[in-house]
Amino acid sequence: MDRKITPSRGPAIKNAVIATLLGLVLASAAYALSHGDSDRVQQRVDSATLMVTTVQAGAFEDTLRLRGSIKPKTSIYLDAISGGRVEQKLVEQGEFVTEGQPLVKLSNSALQLDVISREAQITEQLNFLRNTQMTMETNKLNLKRDLLEIEHQINQLQRKVKQAIALEKRDLIPKDDLLNLQQDLSYYQKRRQLTQERQQAENLIRQAQITQLEDSAKMLDTNLAFARQNLDNLLVKAPVSGYLSDLDVVVGESKTKGARLGQIDLPGEYKLAVEVDEYYLSQVQLGMAAKVRVNGRLIDAITTKIDSRVNASRFTVEIDLPGDLAGIKRGQSLDVDLVLSSPQDNAVLLNKGAFVNDSGGHWAFVLSSDGHQAHRTAIRLGKKNATVFQVLEGLKPGDRVITSSYSSFDNADELLLN
Template structure:
C-alpha cells in the first residue's frame, strides 16, 4: 500500500494540533438580574432621599424661627391715622349764576358772615320782582277786604245805637201815655199806636243784635284767614328775597377756606359745591382698621399718640362700618389738648386699646398669619431638621405678638416668616449650611 511521505523540507504548520478554547463569562440571565438589582437599589435611594410630593426642602437661613413663650398680652391695635378738621362746612351754590366778584382767595382765614363772592342771575332777579309784584297786589286786595269788613262792623254798631235809641224813646213815650190813658186823657187809638210802636222797636233791636252777632262771628273768621294768608304771602316774599340774597355768598362759620377755586365769569349750577370751611385749631384723626377687628372696635374706646415727646389721649367717636379694600374707618377725637402744628392730611401713628393686659402664651406676630389665617403653623422638630404642619388655634393679635389658645406648648419653635411657595406642603426639610 503506497503512502505518500511528508516532505522534510516543507515547514510544519501545526494546524492539526490547535484547538479553539472558549472563554467563560456571565450569562445573560445573570446580567439581567444584576441590572434589576441595581435599579431597585437606585429606586430605594431615590425614594429615601428625594423629597415627597407633600414636602419641600427649604434653606434654614431663609425662614424665621420663633419660640413659643409665656408673657403678658397687651391688647392694642396699631393704627395709621390722618389728620382731618373736626368740623367741615361745605359751601354749595344755593342758586346758580355767574361769578361777578371773587373777594377771597383759597386758603384764607375767613370770619362768619364775611362776603366771599357775588353771583348774578337775571332770571332769578326777574322772578323775585314778579313775585314781589304779585304779593303786593294780593296784599292790597286783602287790605280792601279788611276795610270792607271794618265798615260793615261800624254799620252794625251804628244800627245798634239807632235801634237802642229808638227803643228807649218808644219806652218813654209808652210810659207817659199809659198814665194818661188810664185817666182818660188820651184817646185809646193813640195809646194803641204807641204800644205797637214799642213792640216794633223791641223786635227791631233784637234783630239788630242777632245781625251784629252773626256778622261779628263771620268777620272774625274771615279776618283771621286774611291775616294768615297775608303772613304766608309775606313769608313767601321773604323766601324769594332770601334766594336773591343767596347770590351773595357769605361764610357761614369762621375758619380756613379751602377748595375755593371759582373764577370771575364762571357759571355755577344750583347746588354745585364750590368750597369748604374747616374749623380752625380743632382736628380729629381718621384711621383705617382691618376688617378682622370690626366686631371688637366700639365707640368710646381709648387711643394714644406720641408726638413731640408727649402723649396725647384720643377716643373713638364714630365707626364707619362700610368695608373697602379690607378695611373700615373710625373717627378719633382728641381728649384735652392736641399737638401743635397739625396739618390737614398729615399721618400719625396711634395705638387703639382693645382690652386690658392679660397673661397668655405668645408667638411673635409674622406674615405667616396672612397665609394661614391662624388655623395652622409649621412647627420645627426638636432636632431642627424639619418643620411639620400642625393645626392650632390663635386668638388676639397686636403689632408684636399673637395669642396662642391651643395647639402649641411653651418652648416649641415655629416658622413665623411668610409661607409663600410652600403653604400647600405638610413638611419642610430645613437644609442647614
C-alpha cells in the same frame, strides 16, 4: 456572488443597559454617602444669610397695627340754597373765616324777577285786605248810625203818644191820630230790636273775619320775607367760624340749587379715619382702646364710630383725637394700634418674620444647642400683633428660631450651618 453581512445590534444594547445600571448604582452610593443612614433631607446654609430670633416669655398685647388719616371731627358743608351764576369769589380755599363772613356772590335774574313779582302780588293782596277791613268798619259805623236814628224816632214818638193820650181824653184830637202814633212807636221799637240783633250777629261775623284777615296778612308777610331771603341767599356767608378747607367755585360758572360749594372745618377738633380688613369686623367694637403714635409719643384714644359697610374688603373705623394735640394737620397719616383684647401674661412670644409666608406658621427651623444645625419642627401659632406671634405649641422660651425666608431651602428637613 458576494452577499452583504449586517452586524448584530445585540452587544451594543447590552453595553448600554450595563452602563445605565452602573450609573444608578453610583448615584445610590453617592446619596448614601452624603446622607448616611438617615432619610432626612439636609442642606448646607451660610449662617450669615439667616435671621435668628430667640423665643421669649412675656405679656402678649393683642393689637392690630394700622395707618389712618387725620380728618376734621366736625365739618360744615356749604350748599347753594338758591342756584345762580358765580359773580364773585370773595375768599380763597384754606383761609380762616368768621361766622357771617361773605364767601361767594351769586346772581339769578329769574329769582330776582320772581321776587319782584311776588312783592307786587303780596302788596296787592295786603291792600285788598286793608280795604276789606275799612269796608267792615264803615258798615259797623253805619249800623250804629241807623240804631241811633231809630232811638231818636222812638224817643220822639213816645213823647207824642204821651201828649196825644192827654189830648184824646179831652177830645181835642181824633182817636185815629193816637192810634197812628202808637202804631209808629211799635214799628220803631220792633225795628230797634231787629237792628240790635243784626248788630250782634255782624259783630260776631266781623270778629271772625278780622282774625282770618290778620292771619292772612301775617302769612303774606312771611311769604314776602321768605322770597326776599331767597334773594339774600345769593350772597353765600360762612355759617360758623373755621377753616375753609374746600371751595369749589369758579367765576362765571353756574351752580344749581343744592350744589356743593365748599366745606368749613371747625378748628382744634380732629379724628383719625382708619381702614380695617373685613376679617376683624366682628372683633372691633365701639369704645375699644387705641394707641396713636404722634410725633414719637403714644396717645391713648378710643374708637367712636364704626362704619360696617364693607368696600373693597375693608371697613372704616373712626378714632377721636384729643383737642390739645399740636403739630397735626388735616390729611396727615398716623400709625395706630387697635387693642383687640386685654394683655395676656406669661405668653410664649416669637418675633415676626418672613418664614411664616413659606411655612404658613405650621413649622419652623429651630437651632440645636450648639448652633451648628437647625431642625424642622412642627409649631402652632396663635394671635399676632405688629411685632410678635403668640406661640401655642412646639416652642418654649429660649429656643432659637430662624425667622428669615425659607424659600431657598428646597424642602430640607435639616439645615447644616456653616
